[in-house]
Amino acid sequence: MTTTKDTVLSACRQLMQPIIGILLRNGVTHKELASICKQLYVQVASEEFGIRGRHTNLSRVAMLTGIDRKEVARIKEAWQNNEQSEQNQQHQDRLTRLLSAWHQDPDFSTADHHPLALTIDGDRHSFAALARRYGGDLPASALLKELKRVGVVADVDGNLDTSEHKVIATKRYFVPAQSDPGALLRAGSVLHDMGATLHHNLYKANQQKQQPLRFERRASNAQMPVETAAAFREFVEQEGQAFLEKIDAWLSAHEHSNPDKITPHLRLGVGTYLFSNPIEPEANEDASNEEDK
Structure with missing residues (x-):
C-alpha cells in the first residue's frame, strides 16, 4: 500500500533531480547538501509549525526534524544571522525594477515604451x-557598472569622455550571464518561487481559508514531433515576453508611489518557463494531450 509519505518522497525525487545536476556541476558534495538540508529542516520547522503564530520551541523542532536540541539551537543561531539570500533577491529585483521603469516611466522612455538614451548625470x-528614483540606496555608478557588466545596458555611439555621453537599456529584464554566480542565485530564487506557490496551494490555502489558491497552470502535449521544438521555442519567447511585459506594466502602475520601510509591502509576480522532455517510442503509444486546470 502506497502511503502519503511514499508519494511525497517520489515527488521529492522529481524535484531534486535537476537540482542535483546543478550541484554536481558546481562541485557540491552530498555531505554539503545534507548540511544545508539540516539547516532548512530547522528553519522551516521553526517558522511554520509554531502554535498560535509563534515560532516553534526547540523541543518541538527536535521532535519534528529528528535533530537533537543542542544541534537545533546551534543551527538556529547560524541561519538567523545569515540574510545573504534575501539581500541577493532584493538586489536582482531592484535592477529589474530600474530596467522596467526605463521602459515605462515617461521621463525615461518614449510614448510607445522604448527606453530613451540617457546622459550619465543630470537632474532629469x-x-x-x-x-x-528606482535604484534604492545603491549609487548610480555601481548600478550602471553592474548593468553594463551583464550586458543589459550599452553605451550609445559617441565620445565617451564628454558630458553628452549616453547609455541605453538593451533589455527589459535583469538576467545574469550564465557564467555569472548571480545566475545560480537567480535559479535558486526561481525554484523557490515555484515551490512556494505549490506549497501554498497544497497546504496553506487549505489551512487558512481566507487565502485563495495562487495561479499555477501548465499546457503540454506528449505527442509533439521533434522538429517542432525550435518553432515552439520561438513562439513561447515571443508570446511569453509580451505577456510578461503586460504583467510588468500592471505591477508598475500599482506599486507604492512613495515606498518606505514602514508601509507594508508584498513581492508579487508571475513566472513563465518552457519545458521539453524526450519520450521513448514505447511510452508514446498511450500518450495524450495534457492540460492542467
Whole structure:
C-alpha cells in the first residue's frame, strides 16, 4: 500500500533531480547538501509549525526534524544571522525594477515604451535621475557598472569622455550571464518561487481559508514531433515576453508611489518557463494531450 509519505518522497525525487545536476556541476558534495538540508529542516520547522503564530520551541523542532536540541539551537543561531539570500533577491529585483521603469516611466522612455538614451548625470532624463528614483540606496555608478557588466545596458555611439555621453537599456529584464554566480542565485530564487506557490496551494490555502489558491497552470502535449521544438521555442519567447511585459506594466502602475520601510509591502509576480522532455517510442503509444486546470 502506497502511503502519503511514499508519494511525497517520489515527488521529492522529481524535484531534486535537476537540482542535483546543478550541484554536481558546481562541485557540491552530498555531505554539503545534507548540511544545508539540516539547516532548512530547522528553519522551516521553526517558522511554520509554531502554535498560535509563534515560532516553534526547540523541543518541538527536535521532535519534528529528528535533530537533537543542542544541534537545533546551534543551527538556529547560524541561519538567523545569515540574510545573504534575501539581500541577493532584493538586489536582482531592484535592477529589474530600474530596467522596467526605463521602459515605462515617461521621463525615461518614449510614448510607445522604448527606453530613451540617457546622459550619465543630470537632474532629469539622466541615468543618475533614474537611479535616484528606482535604484534604492545603491549609487548610480555601481548600478550602471553592474548593468553594463551583464550586458543589459550599452553605451550609445559617441565620445565617451564628454558630458553628452549616453547609455541605453538593451533589455527589459535583469538576467545574469550564465557564467555569472548571480545566475545560480537567480535559479535558486526561481525554484523557490515555484515551490512556494505549490506549497501554498497544497497546504496553506487549505489551512487558512481566507487565502485563495495562487495561479499555477501548465499546457503540454506528449505527442509533439521533434522538429517542432525550435518553432515552439520561438513562439513561447515571443508570446511569453509580451505577456510578461503586460504583467510588468500592471505591477508598475500599482506599486507604492512613495515606498518606505514602514508601509507594508508584498513581492508579487508571475513566472513563465518552457519545458521539453524526450519520450521513448514505447511510452508514446498511450500518450495524450495534457492540460492542467
